[in-house]
Amino acid sequence: MNRTRLRRKDVIQSAIAYIDEYGVQSLTMRRLGTALDVEAMALYRHVSSREELVSAAVRELIDGLFDDELMQTQPKSWEAYFQHVANAMRNLALSHPRMFPLLISQPPEAPWLRPPLRSVRWVDYFLASLLGYGFSETHAVKAYKAFTSFLLGDLLLQVTAMGIDIAPVAGDGDEPEEDPAEYATVKRLEGKLAEDPSQREFSDGLDDLIERIRTVSEL
Amino acid sequence: MNRTRLRRKDVIQSAIAYIDEYGVQSLTMRRLGTALDVEAMALYRHVSSREELVSAAVRELIDGLFDDELMQTQPKSWEAYFQHVANAMRNLALSHPRMFPLLISQPPEAPWLRPPLRSVRWVDYFLASLLGYGFSETHAVKAYKAFTSFLLGDLLLQVTAMGIDIAPVAGDGDEPEEDPAEYATVKRLEGKLAEDPSQREFSDGLDDLIERIRTVSEL
DNA sequence: ACCTGAACACCGTTCAAGT
DNA sequence: ACCTGAACACCGTTCAAGT
Numbered sequence: 001m002n003r004t005r006l007r008r009k010d011v012i013q014s015a016i017a018y019i020d021e022y023g024v025q026s027l028t029m030r031r032l033g034t035a036l037d038v039e040a041m042a043l044y045r046h047v048s049s050r051e052e053l054v055s056a057a058v059r060e061l062i063d064g065l066f067d068d069e070l071m072q073t074q075p076k077s078w079e080a081y082f083q084h085v086a087n088a089m090r091n092l093a094l095s096h097p098r099m100f101p102l103l104i105s106q107p108p109e110a111p112w113l114r115p116p117l118r119s120v121r122w123v124d125y126f127l128a129s130l131l132g133y134g135f136s137e138t139h140a141v142k143a144y145k146a147f148t149s150f151l152l153g154d155l156l157l158q159v160t161a162m163g164i165d166i167a168p169v170a171g172d173g174d175e176p177e178e179d180p181a182e183y184a185t186v187k188r189l190e191g192k193l194a195e196d197p198s199q200r201e202f203s204d205g206l207d208d209l210i211e212r213i214r215t216v217s218e219l
Numbered sequence: 220m221n222r223t224r225l226r227r228k229d230v231i232q233s234a235i236a237y238i239d240e241y242g243v244q245s246l247t248m249r250r251l252g253t254a255l256d257v258e259a260m261a262l263y264r265h266v267s268s269r270e271e272l273v274s275a276a277v278r279e280l281i282d283g284l285f286d287d288e289l290m291q292t293q294p295k296s297w298e299a300y301f302q303h304v305a306n307a308m309r310n311l312a313l314s315h316p317r318m319f320p321l322l323i324s325q326p327p328e329a330p331w332l333r334p335p336l337r338s339v340r341w342v343d344y345f346l347a348s349l350l351g352y353g354f355s356e357t358h359a360v361k362a363y364k365a366f367t368s369f370l371l372g373d374l375l376l377q378v379t380a381m382g383i384d385i386a387p388v389a390g391d392g393d394e395p396e397e398d399p400a401e402y403a404t405v406k407r408l409e410g411k412l413a414e415d416p417s418q419r420e421f422s423d424g425l426d427d428l429i430e431r432i433r434t435v436s437e438l
Numbered sequence: 439a440c441c442t443g444a445a446c447a448c449c450g451t452t453c454a455a456g457t
Numbered sequence: 458a459c460c461t462g463a464a465c466a467c468c469g470t471t472c473a474a475g476t
Contacts, residue, residue, distance in 0.1 A: 005440075029469060041470080042441050050469065101324060104379060112412040114376050124402035131404065141411040145420070153372025157333050160323060183343035185350065192360040193331040201364070212427065224459075248450060260451080261460050269450065442475070449468060456461070 006038060008046040015057045016099065023098050024054060058102050062119050065092050070125070078133035079210050085126065086151060086206050089116060093155040100159045104152065114148040116155065143213050150209050158198055225257060227265040234276045235318065242317050243273060277321050281338050284311050289344070297352035298429050304345065305370060305425050308335055312374040319378045323371065333367040335374065362432045369428050377417050 014036055018027050029050055033040035047053040069088035075081045093100040093116075103116040110120065117123055123144070130140040186193070233255055237246050248269055252259035266272040288307035294300045312319045312335075322335045329339065336342055342363070349359040405412070 028467085030467085039442055040468095041443085041472095044470075045440060104375060105320060105324075108379065111380055112409070115379060120402050120405055124405040127408055128404040137408055137411060141408055144412075146424075149372040149376055149424070150368075151372075152375060153368040153370075156323060156371060156375070157368055160327065160334060161330055183339050185347040186339055186343040189346055189356055189360055190331070192356060193363075205365075205368070208431065247448085249448085258461055259449095260453095260462085263451075264459060440476085442473105444471105444473090446471080447469095450466095452463105452465080454461105454463090457459085 006036065006042065006046065010036065011043055011046045011053065012056050012060050015053050016060065016096070019054075019057065019098055019102075020096055024102065027054070054102065055106050057099070058106050059119070061092060061096060061099060062103070062122065065089070066119070066122055066125070074129070078130060078135070079214075081129060081133065082147065082210055082213075083206065086147075086202075089151055090155060090158075090202060093159055097159045097162050100155065104156070114145065114152070116151055117144075117148050139213075139216065142216065146209060146213060150205060154202055154205055158202070161196075161198070225255065225261065225265065229255065230262055230265045230272065231275050231279050234272050235279065235315070238273075238276065238317050238321075239315055240317075243321065246273070273321065274325050276318070277325050278338070280311060280315060280318060281322070281341065284308065285338070285341055285344070293348070297349060297354070298433075300348060300352065301366065301429055301432075302425065305366075305421075308370055309374060309377075309421060312378055316378045316381050319374065323375070333364065333371070335370055336363075336367050358432075358435065361435065365428060365432060369424060373421055373424055377421070380415075380417070 011032070014032060015027060018032055018035060027050075028040075029043055030040040033043055036043075043053070047056065065088055069091075070085065073084070075084055100116070103118060106118075108115065108118050113120065113123060117126060127140050127144060130143060131137070135143065230251070233251060234246060237251055237254060246269075247259075248262055249259040252262055255262075262272070266275065284307055288310075289304065292303070294303055319335070322337060325337075327334065327337050332339065332342060336345060346359050346363060349362060350356070354362065
């Protein structure tokens with residue numbers, strides 16, 4: 001019944017799995033301990049605090065993304081490269097919707113590191129690639145900023161639209177409920193608002209972004 | 220020394236002030252109680268749980284934005300209206316950097332409500348305004364989506380760049396530290412990366428967005 | 439070297455009791 | 458009607474002790 005000696009990796013992987021299923025709020029040293037068939041206190045052998053565990057989980061995800069999806073291929077055009085990275089990040093967000101917001105809430109290693117591309121290694125590789133595609137330094141930095149802003153906005157929106165939140169759902173208390181039926185315009189447009197063209201919206205937004213970056217580069 | 224009877228409003232305002240100063244993680248019923256010269260348990264007379272308190276604080280901020288900044292003036296052009304709303308939201312984000320991420324992490328009232336514009340009343344008013352400026356229904360919804368995505372991405376980036384996070388700073392544990400000096404490209408571009416043209420970047424991004432929306436509308 | 443048990447200081451929340 | 462005190466079940470974390 002007892003697996004081989006507990007390793008740090010196991011603890012971190014378990015934490016990710018736990019958060020994916022129940023959310024960070026529910027992650028408890030004691031609960032993760034019992035999930036691993038161990039007393040909570042044993043975890044401190046591998047992790048210095050709950051906070052460090054969570055931030056290690058975040059790092060794990062980002063490093064995984066780097067190793068699996070990007071080192072492998074180097075597309076011919078920078079446009080294809082953007083598509084590549086964007087879709088890899090999107091897949092990460094969609095397969096770990098409860099982890100994704102943590103990429104933002106964790107403080108970055110450097111102030112100019114912009115989530116969700118939040119490791120120095122990552123950004124270094126990204127910028128170096130752009131330079132390799134012939135971007136000027138200024139243009140590469142601009143593209144990096146525009147790209148992160150796009151990813152963050154769109155993916156976070158998508159993830160929260162999945163009805164997932166950092167904290168579990170809060171009851172409405174005894175506040176006056178807002179009644180959507182009262183709001184004429186919203187009611188009228190509800191059909192269009194609720195349309196969920198998430199993949200399409202993302203692709204269109206991305207195409208748009210690429211177009212903007214191209215335009216700037218040609219000035 | 221004892222103020223007039225505790226009101227729900229006081230509790231919520233205090234919670235906002237407390238979060239602004241110390242972050243949500245530090246908000247504790249007991250601590251907020253002593254900040255209000257009252258036992259923690261007294262708060263439950265006005266608020267049904269800690270969660271409900273936090274979500275009331277978020278709602279308070281959004282409602283305040285609505286009342287103060289937007290009902291007042293109705294600019295002549297939709298472009299000016301966008302600027303209006305965007306800057307109002309930006310001011311909110313910058314004056315409550317520790318609250319702002321909560322606008323995202325709290326579940327929205329309806330699935331198609333996109334943070335940070337996250338109240339039905341708000342969105343109704345926003346969409347109605349666009350229709351008033353002559354937008355078609357489809358175009359108004361598209362503009363709403365593009366606008367929220369922009370606001371969310373840019374403001375969240377700005378707020379996290381302030382070094383603020385939902386959770387207090389996590390130590391790095393005994394993981395291998397990433398050494399920025401090792402990363403050549405990042406090192407080379409560090410100057411450009413660290414430039415903080417936040418107001419300008421935001422304005423440019425907004426101009427860009429407006430331009431995109433205009434273009435679509437003319438097709 | 440790794441895990442456990444008991445303990446400490448702190449939570450959110452309930453409930454009977456005070457005024 | 459509003460607040461308090463004591464209590465309960467749960468946390469993160471420390472530390473001495475077991476193997």
